[in-house]
Amino acid sequence: MTTGPQPDIAPDTPLSKERLRLWLKLLKASSLLEDEVRRRLRAEYSGTLPRFDVMSALSRVPEGLKMSEISKMLRVSNGNVTVVVDKLAQDGLAQRVAVPGDRRANLVQLTAKGQATFAEHAAAHEAWIDDLLGGLNADDIEGMILRLDRLAETLEERDI
Amino acid sequence: MTTGPQPDIAPDTPLSKERLRLWLKLLKASSLLEDEVRRRLRAEYSGTLPRFDVMSALSRVPEGLKMSEISKMLRVSNGNVTVVVDKLAQDGLAQRVAVPGDRRANLVQLTAKGQATFAEHAAAHEAWIDDLLGGLNADDIEGMILRLDRLAETLEERDI
DNA sequence: TGTTTTTATTTCAAGCTTGAATAATTGAAG
DNA sequence: CTTCAATTATTCAAGCTTGAAATAAAAACA
Structure with missing residues (x-):
């Protein structure tokens, strides 16, 4: 192959500049x-991402x-969860049940309707992601996962 | 080498699972x-990200x-820009100036105070990113940038 | 010219999000 | 047992965000 002019990479660019580029x-x-x-x-579903996220969390824990x-789990504020669960409950997708032995707390569960709705949304979601990330091959995917894992590890060590 | 006949509709291949993992x-x-x-x-600065983003855009175009x-540029709604610029103007960081020959439009500029404030925030921001991404070496960074560029390219082609 | 369409911006209602303040309950210490 | 601290959840004000509707001005056109 040719050794034409190299486009993007400036060899003397400080690493911190590259980190900033990466972040952007x-x-x-x-x-x-x-x-x-x-x-x-x-x-397609008149839904929102926060509700999807809450339903997703609930779907993994039937109790x-x-x-x-x-x-x-979702790294959002308590007040936020209250609002989103209120909406899910209004729509009959989730319900609060009492925790025996602790009158402060509630357990939030998906209703049957909530489970069905989430299953539908989740299937669509997976197909969308497959579509949107279709431009990446197996190598790209593994390469990115590897590095994102490394990044996540260093962030977790620092409680970020 | 295949595992038998696959239904047409469900692209639930290992690769699509990996794409979903990557996305998460x-x-x-x-x-x-x-x-x-x-x-x-x-x-540290009683600032917000949207204001930082708007100041960042403005700082690159003095006129x-x-x-x-x-x-x-920021891919946010018009109404949103109105609100954020209002706040910046209230704080004396940005100003609206008339566009000669077009009474519909305003040019928004950083004030001197806005320029100084942004310079300070931007320097801190760059240091933060350098700190937060410190766990990635040059190889990781270039590897991710390469793949993110590839992803961005496919998304742009589809106007996403 | 006058009419229509496009462009630029603002306003609005609704929803998301946060951090702080509040209230209720539980647990721990004395 | 009583007091004090920690936990759980809600409420609240403020800010961000969107898409739609409204307003105004410019551009295109007949």
């Missing part, structure tokens, strides 16, 4: 994808989750 | 980083940007 690209890509998922969820557990 | 990790990493940047901006240009 990472943020842009995930924002684009997230917005698109949000758009499709809204257009239910406490509000505070949802809050920790 | 990508979203988690960028959310963690974004939340942390947001937290520091708030804690100013129209509201709609900001909206397109």
Whole structure:
């Protein structure tokens, strides 16, 4: 192959500049994808991402989750969980049940309707992601997962 | 080498599962980083990310940007830009100036105070990112940038 | 010219999100 | 047992965000 002019990579660029470039690209890509998922969820199911996220968490634990557990899992505030669960409950997708022995807490469970709705949304979601990330081959995917794992590890060590 | 006849409709291949895994990790990493940047901006400068983003866009164009240009650059709604610029103007960080020959549009510019404030925030921001992404070496960074570029390319082709 | 269409921006209602303040309950210490 | 601290959840004000509707001005066109 030819040894034409190299486009992008400046060899003397400090590493911190490259880290910043990476961050901007990472943020842009995930924002684009997230917005698109949000758009499709809204257009095709009149749903929202926060509700999908809460239902997703609940779907993995049939016995239910406490509000505070949802809050920790999704890394959102308690007040936020209250609002989203209120909406899910209004729509008959989730319900609060008492925790025996602790009158402060509630367990939140998906209703049967909630389970069915989530199953439908989750299947569509998986297909959308497959579609949107279709431009990446197996090598790209594994390469990114590897590095994202490394990044996540260093962030977790620092409680971020 | 196949595992037999596959139904046409369900592309539930191993690769699609890997794409979903990647998406969840990508979203988690960028959310963690974004939340942390947001937290520091708030804690150290009483600032917010949307204002930082708008100031960042404005800082690159001293002659100013129209509201709609900001909206397109940041991929946020017009109404959103109005609110954020209002706040920046209230704080004396940005100003609207008339566009000669077009009474519909405004040019938004950073004030001197806005320029100084943004320079300070941007320097801190770059240091934060360098800190937060410190766990990635040059190879990791270039590897991710390469793949994120590839992803961005396929998304752009589809106007996402 | 006058009419229609496009462009630029603002306003609005609704929803998401946070951190702080509040209230209720549980657990621990004395 | 009583007091004090920690846990759980809700409420609240403030800000971000969107898409749709409204307003105004410019551009295209007949």
